[in-house]
Amino acid sequence: MNLVVILALPSLAAALTGALRWRAATAWAGVVASAGVLASGIVLAVQILDGQHDTALGGFLRADALSAFMVIVIGSIALLATTQGVRIIDLELAEGRCTRSHATLYGVLVQTFVATMLLAVTAANIGVLWVAVEATTIATAFLVGHHRTRGALEASWKYIVICSVGIALAFLGTVFVYLAATQAGGHSLHALDWTTLMASAHRFDPGVMRLAFALILLGYGTKVGLAPNHSWLPDAHSQAPASVSALMSGVLLTVAFYAILRLKAVTDLVLGPGFARSLLVIVALASLVLAASLLLSQRDYKRMLAYHSIEHMGLIALGAAAGVPLAIAGVLLHILGHGIAKAVLFLASGEMLYAEGTSEIAGVQALLARRPTLGGIFGFGLVALLGLPPFSLFTSELVMARGEFQVGLGWAAVIALGAMAVIFGAVASHGRHLLLGPGDGRARPTASIVSVPLVGGLVACALIGVSAWPLTHLLDVAAHVVAR
Amino acid sequence: MTAAPGSLAASLLGLGAGAVLVCAVMVLWRGSTAAVVRVVALQGLALAIVAAVLGLVAHDVGLLVTAGIVLVVKAGLVPRLLGRVVRDNPYGRETRPLVNFPASLVVAAGLTFLAYGATAHIVAGIGGTRGHLVPIGVATLLIGFLVAVSRRKAVFQILGILLVDNGIALVAFLVTAGVPLLVELGVSLDVFLAVGVLQVLAVRMRAEFGSLDLDELTELHD
Numbered sequence: 194m195n196l197v198v199i200l201a202l203p204s205l206a207a208a209l210t211g212a213l214r215w216r217a218a219t220a221w222a223g224v225v226a227s228a229g230v231l232a233s234g235i236v237l238a239v240q241i242l243d244g245q246h247d248t249a250l251g252g253f254l255r256a257d258a259l260s261a262f263m264v265i266v267i268g269s270i271a272l273l274a275t276t277q278g279v280r281i282i283d284l285e286l287a288e289g290r291c292t293r294s295h296a297t298l299y300g301v302l303v304q305t306f307v308a309t310m311l312l313a314v315t316a317a318n319i320g321v322l323w324v325a326v327e328a329t330t331i332a333t334a335f336l337v338g339h340h341r342t343r344g345a346l347e348a349s350w351k352y353i354v355i356c357s358v359g360i361a362l363a364f365l366g367t368v369f370v371y372l373a374a375t376q377a378g379g380h381s382l383h384a385l386d387w388t389t390l391m392a393s394a395h396r397f398d399p400g401v402m403r404l405a406f407a408l409i410l411l412g413y414g415t416k417v418g419l420a421p422n423h424s425w426l427p428d429a430h431s432q433a434p435a436s437v438s439a440l441m442s443g444v445l446l447t448v449a450f451y452a453i454l455r456l457k458a459v460t461d462l463v464l465g466p467g468f469a470r471s472l473l474v475i476v477a478l479a480s481l482v483l484a485a486s487l488l489l490s491q492r493d494y495k496r497m498l499a500y501h502s503i504e505h506m507g508l509i510a511l512g513a514a515a516g517v518p519l520a521i522a523g524v525l526l527h528i529l530g531h532g533i534a535k536a537v538l539f540l541a542s543g544e545m546l547y548a549e550g551t552s553e554i555a556g557v558q559a560l561l562a563r564r565p566t567l568g569g570i571f572g573f574g575l576v577a578l579l580g581l582p583p584f585s586l587f588t589s590e591l592v593m594a595r596g597e598f599q600v601g602l603g604w605a606a607v608i609a610l611g612a613m614a615v616i617f618g619a620v621a622s623h624g625r626h627l628l629l630g631p632g633d634g635r636a637r638p639t640a641s642i643v644s645v646p647l648v649g650g651l652v653a654c655a656l657i658g659v660s661a662w663p664l665t666h667l668l669d670v671a672a673h674v675v676a677r
Numbered sequence: 678m679t680a681a682p683g684s685l686a687a688s689l690l691g692l693g694a695g696a697v698l699v700c701a702v703m704v705l706w707r708g709s710t711a712a713v714v715r716v717v718a719l720q721g722l723a724l725a726i727v728a729a730v731l732g733l734v735a736h737d738v739g740l741l742v743t744a745g746i747v748l749v750v751k752a753g754l755v756p757r758l759l760g761r762v763v764r765d766n767p768y769g770r771e772t773r774p775l776v777n778f779p780a781s782l783v784v785a786a787g788l789t790f791l792a793y794g795a796t797a798h799i800v801a802g803i804g805g806t807r808g809h810l811v812p813i814g815v816a817t818l819l820i821g822f823l824v825a826v827s828r829r830k831a832v833f834q835i836l837g838i839l840l841v842d843n844g845i846a847l848v849a850f851l852v853t854a855g856v857p858l859l860v861e862l863g864v865s866l867d868v869f870l871a872v873g874v875l876q877v878l879a880v881r882m883r884a885e886f887g888s889l890d891l892d893e894l895t896e897l898h899d
Contacts, residue, residue: 318860320856320857320859320860320863321859321860321863323860323863323864324860324863324864324866324867327863327864327867327871328863328867328870330871331867331870331871331874334874334878335874335877338878338881341881343885343886344897346878346881346882346885347894347897348897349878350831350875350878350882350894351894351897353871353874353875353878354825354834354835354838354875357838357871358822358825358837358838358841361818361838361841361842361845364845364849364864365818365845365848365849367856368845368848368849368852368853368856369799369852371849371853371856372799372802372803372852372853375853376802381857382857382858382859382860384857385856385857385860398802400798400799400802401798401799401802404795404798404799427897428897431897432897
């Protein structure tokens with residue numbers, strides 16, 4: 194599978210939308226592009242598992258099993274989000290809440306956003322990876338502010354200020370990695386190539402790498418939404434249009450985490466697993482405890498979902514801290530499962546906001562009785578996100594915990610479990626308020642463009658949970674890329 | 678030409694790096710928004726000089742091109758964008774910073790000491806004139822943080838980000854003679870676009886709130 198084609202699909206859709214403005218044809222072209230990304234991700238994965246190596250543009254792009262897996266994650270969530278985006282924007286246009294040029298800007302930026310994420314996971318070079326992650330911030334800044342309300346303006350301001358500073362730290366970290374690489378004899382652009390780094394890491398200066406990884410974790414950690422730089426996340430994710438929240442929460446966070454995973458592998462070769470592990474455990478537990486304490490008092494269901502993302506990023510960071518292949522396979526499965534479940538929930542919450550007119554938890558009641566389909570999707574989505582079987586998050590949390598016990602991080606897994614229990618109680622009680630109760634005897638239907646893709650997403654999440662067979666081999670190979 | 682201590686190149690490097698730090702302190706010290714935008718343009722110029730001198734010393738064409746990019750973006754385009762934000766209100770001042778001006782200067786001195794402490798290992802590893810100037814870049818970065826968190830005017834938050842960015846660029850030039858050109862191009866483009874986005878947001882904020890005070894940003898909280 195040519196990597197250039199994967200990047201070209203959303204770029205072409207963006208150009209088409211820019212040239213012909215937002216209309217049915219260009220909106221659906223975006224959906225087709227997302228479906229194309231998912232399909233090519235699967236083809237790419239099959240080819241790589243067959244032993245082919247994929248590079249393009251003279252080694253500028255490079256894909257291994259981990260990249261292919263991330264392309265599949267991006268494609269799946271982009272497909273869900275762009276489908277709902279068509280409905281969201283058309284409704285806004287019909288009601289005069291958005292002009293055609295705003296709609297065009299939305300269409301162009303969403304596809305650019307998907308393209309920059311794809312560049313991040315297929316870049317051969319960690320400098321280019323940095324540029325791509327920073328570009329995602331710029332592409333999403335106006336998307337967060339799409340509604341042009343005071344709240345949206347404030348959220349996009351905070352988002353870009355905090356993330357720009359954070360990502361600048363990651364750049365300094367990248368500079369120090371480059372310093373370590375040049376001191377070990379590397380030079381020019383290729384010194385920052387992932388394969389070169391892994392091959393020459395044993396000669397790197399440990400002191401420089403220590404500083405570099407700390408900066409990288411703090412910097413990319415800001416974009417992942419890990420404590421202590423998480424404060425932009427609930428604002429941005431609650432103010433953005435639902436389709437953008439789904440993409441940001443479902444996959445942008447984990448694309449930034451992908452950068453940490455790659456650089457952790459290099460760091461581990463220089464310093465052994467202990468250094469990165471202790472830093473990751475600290476930020477993971479801090480994020481979990483913070484999410485637990487703030488979820489208790491949430492009054493807004495979109496913010497509730499946003500804080501829930503901080504919890505899951507904490508779990509993923511803890512799994513990565515364990516670092517053995519088993520735990521990393523769990524991390525990757527969790528990235529996919531959380532991405533799908535969170536996208537479904539954000540998209541359902543967008544529909545709830547549209548139908549009910551408020552994002553306050555107190556303002557919505559008895560959804561299951563009044564809107565059975567939408568309520569059912571939201572309810573099952575919450576069940577998935579809380580890590581109950583049959584959904585894949587249950588499997589991945591178990592696998593990560595096993596990995597953590599293997600390396601003596603059982604105590605951290607137990608603390609995480611405590612935080613998860615608190616979160617379970619908080620979210621279950623919010624969910625009960627939203628979903629249960631006597632209705633008014635009228636069941637309102639949900640549009641099939643909403644229900645079919647979202648139910649499809651939940652079914653996929655459950656199927657992966659019951660039997661991970663199509664993914665087992667890919668997850669195993671991808672985990673061995675960054676763990677040994 | 679070499680950058681041996683005492684040579685012309687070494688003096689120019691020291692002067693350029695020193696000017697970057699002085700500009701950072703000036704941003705902290707001055708309240709007038711129009712003045713600090715000019716100071717940041719000056720800082721971009723100083724940074725370009727550092728890159729150009731390093732490029733001449735190492736006979737590195739890539740680094741000279743980088744110096745040109747830095748000059749255009751950081752001393753030209755970015756200050757111009759910021760100029761648009763402050764133009765409507767040329768007498769705008771930071772009057773009520775969260776940390777007042779004298780205290781800010783004291784904190785900046787402390788941060789500079791911190792920068793020297795934190796980079797001792799790197800300085801020793803590189804050595805020479807270049808190595809000894811690294812803490813200046815880190816100090817600029819830390820002062821940028823201070824500006825971003827302690828000022829209420831939106832313009833100063835953008836300036837804080839720019840200081841952080843210029844500090845990091847200075848460190849990058851000194852420790853590795855610049856990151857590869859392709860990466861530098863991407864970085865410059867990103868900085869330019871980020872400032873552009875912030876400028877548009879700042880204009881929208883003024884239309885919405887009637888001021889550029891971040892105290893107006895109180896809509897979202899838990």
